[in-house]
Amino acid sequence: MNPKQAAAERAVEYIQDGMIVGLGTGSTAAYAISALSARILSEGLEITCIPTSRATAESARAMNIPLSDWDTVRKLDLTIDGADEVDPQFRLIKGGGGALLREKIVASATEHQIIVVDDHKLKAALGVFPLPVAVVPFGWQATRDRLEYLLSAPVTPRKTPNGDIFISDDSLYVLDVHFGGPLPDPDALTARIKTITGVVETGLFVGLCHRVIVGHPDGATSEASLGYTAAL
Numbered sequence: 001m002n003p004k005q006a007a008a009e010r011a012v013e014y015i016q017d018g019m020i021v022g023l024g025t026g027s028t029a030a031y032a033i034s035a036l037s038a039r040i041l042s043e044g045l046e047i048t049c050i051p052t053s054r055a056t057a058e059s060a061r062a063m064n065i066p067l068s069d070w071d072t073v074r075k076l077d078l079t080i081d082g083a084d085e086v087d088p089q090f091r092l093i094k095g096g097g098g099a100l101l102r103e104k105i106v107a108s109a110t111e112h113q114i115i116v117v118d119d120h121k122l123k124a125a126l127g128v129f130p131l132p133v134a135v136v137p138f139g140w141q142a143t144r145d146r147l148e149y150l151l152s153a154p155v156t157p158r159k160t161p162n163g164d165i166f167i168s169d170d171s172l173y174v175l176d177v178h179f180g181g182p183l184p185d186p187d188a189l190t191a192r193i194k195t196i197t198g199v200v201e202t203g204l205f206v207g208l209c210h211r212v213i214v215g216h217p218d219g220a221t222s223e224a225s226l227g228y229t230a231a232l
């Protein structure tokens with residue numbers, strides 16, 4: 001079995017009747033959405049979900065997964081999402097698909113955040129994958145220049161495969177910061193970046209992951225948890 005699929009299917013086992021569940025974005029999270037849909041069908045699982053992107057909402061609807069909105073939900077019991085890099089302290093780089101802002105809002109409101117990855121995503125230190133930063137489109141060129149100056153690293157605007165500038169679900173641009181090596185002081189980095197006017201959010205997630213489930217090439221999974229003590 002595909003390692004991403006194996007990790008995602010293991011994560012879906014943590015979902016219980018009555019939960020409010022966050023649905024992540026990306027290819028790994030997509031496997032979780034399919035597995036969840038299968039459980040709803042086979043077990044009559046009663047849950048409601050908050051999607052982290054329009055694409056995820058569309059997939060969930062197509063698979064008859066009940067969705068909710070923020071009018072009725074303030075806290076989520078469990079969220080399953082992917083990541084681009086994970087370090088030993090469970091810090092993450094996310095946003096390879098541009099969904100970092102909604103993903104961080106959902107993660108911040110989630111009691112038990114499960115990150116599902118294949119073993120290539122495990123890193124001793126974050127920073128080879130470019131760090132996405134969501135910015136307001138107005139004056140983005142000036143925001144990019146200030147980011148480059150602050151961080152001493154090249155910053156490029158995210159483009160679509162056909163070369164247009166990428167626009168997020170919240171009508172923001174995404175600037176990728178190419179550190180090309182370990183992030184400088186990851187715990188303080190988002191606060192530093194947010195001193196720049198025009199920056200909305202970064203794809204650096206600190207203190208927002210409680211469990212990591214890793215899929216391996218042979219289809220086995222391994223997992224570890226941090227700071228989450230509820231009986232499972």
Ligand SMILES: O=C[C@H](O)[C@H](O)[C@H](O)COP(=O)(O)O
Pocket residue numbers: 024025026027028029081082083084094095096097098099100103
């Ligand atoms: O914006 C996208 C998300 O942060 C994804 O969860 C992340 O990029 C991982 O995606 P994938 O599972 O496709 O590697």
